[in-house]
Amino acid sequence: MKAVVLNRFGGPEELRLDQVDRPEPGPGQVRLRVRAVGVNPFDAKVREGAMESVFTTPLPTILGIEVAGEVDAVGPDVTGLSIGDEVLGWSDTGAYAEHALATTVARKPAGLSWEHAVTLPVAVETTDRALRLLGVKAGETLLVNGAAGGVGTMAVQLGVLAGLRVVGTAGPANQEHVAALGATPTTYGDGLVERVRAVAPDGVDAVFDVAGKGVLPAAIELRGGTDRIVTIADAPAAAELGVVFTGGPQERSAERLAELAELAAKGELLTTVAATFPLTEVAEAHRLVAGGHGRGKVVLTA
Structure with a gap:
């Protein structure tokens, strides 16, 4: 073959x-x-x-x-x-x-x-794993760094379905896309801490870093420490800063995948x-x- x-x-x-x-x-x-x-x-x-x-x-x-x-x-x-x-x-x-x-x-x-x-497979398993590690609860605010990509798109939607308020970072061309997923959008880069605080004045309860791009110091500043920050994109910085890095599928569930595939087929979950x-x-x-x-x-x- x-x-x-x-x-x-x-x-x-x-x-x-x-x-x-x-x-x-x-x-x-x-x-x-x-x-x-x-x-x-x-x-x-x-x-x-x-x-x-x-x-x-x-x-x-x-x-x-x-x-x-x-x-x-x-x-x-x-x-x-x-x-x-x-x-x-x-x-x-x-x-x-x-x-x-x-x-x-x-x-x-x-x-x-x-x-x-x-x-679906990687995005679903990765998002579910990250949200478990973060211990998020309905009513909390989650920052997703890299909200427009494959995993980010899923993280925003599953976060919203779980009752979270989601703030999502993305490039300028993807701000409307992130908003359509149900998140409050903002852009990457210098000034991120100030922009996030402007749209989430009560702070963020957890950070899911999907994209890397050197965001972990800003995430630590927003959280006031390394607690409840998870990255799948920056293992070296995570090790240096004491942030949780998680990589590779660990809890593959055919049942969960089937459930979300049905939602996607019905148009209730955007892929x-x-x-x-x-x-x-x-x-x-x-x-x-x-x-x-x-x-x-x-x-x-x-």
């Missing part, structure tokens, strides 16, 4: 389309004919080698955590899924490929496209696709993700 293989760490040009063996499902796994793959900033950091201090990635490797596709083989001990089922979930083997193995998947609602389905690329243009997809100013998810189609 065709797959995008990373043989050495470096720039987007290190991602090469190659022929590899098609994987066979083991116990509890299904094999998917991949239709769409989510491209995440995490993928770019792994490709660069920037995550080696947190965990090691044996090379060569195939990137890609979130996947949507059709079941085309079923391993032992799998129940409730059959060949031909359309699903979305988390890949066990790397999803930048024509086929991928997966253990945790949910059925894709008929009204949800492949591209929009694949925006946003920034751009789609074929596997042959994976380097361009990574360049776009690395820019950090997109609205929604960058998607590969296979």
Whole structure:
């Protein structure tokens, strides 16, 4: 099968389309004919080698955590899924490929496209994990740094659904988008502390840093300390400043994913696709993700 293989760490040009063996499902796994793959900033950091201090990635490797596709083989001990089922979930083997193995998947609602389905797995799990770590409660104010991207869009909406008042940072072009999600928007950059205090004069109860961009000192100033700040984007600064960093899917729930996929199919949860690329243009997809100013998810189609 065709797959995008990373043989050495470096720039987007290190991602090469190659022929590899098609994987066979083991116990509890299904094999998917991949239709769409989510491209995440995490993928770019792994490709660069920037995550080696947190965990090691044996090379060569195939990137890609979130996947949507059709079941085309079923391993032992799998129940409730059959060949031909359309699903979305988390890949066990790397999803930048024509086929991928997966253990945790949910059925894709008929009204949800492949591209929009694949925006959900990482954003849902990451947001739920961050909100648990932050211990937020209805009525509190949450600052989401990077509110227009794939995870940020989900964080704003799930925060609002949980009864939080959300303040979201984004670039100037995405202020109306963030407001439409239900957040109070403001911009990145110098003067952030003053801008946030202007729109949230009673302070912020928690900070979820999705985008990095050196925001943690401002978050600490807003919180008056390092308590109730979580970042998924700046591990080095988190370690230096004593802020919680959380990375990588930890509590994958097919049930939760299915619940939110149904809301997305009904139009009650907004999913946003920034751009789609074929596997042959994976380097361009990574360049776009690395820019950090997109609205929604960058998607590969296979």
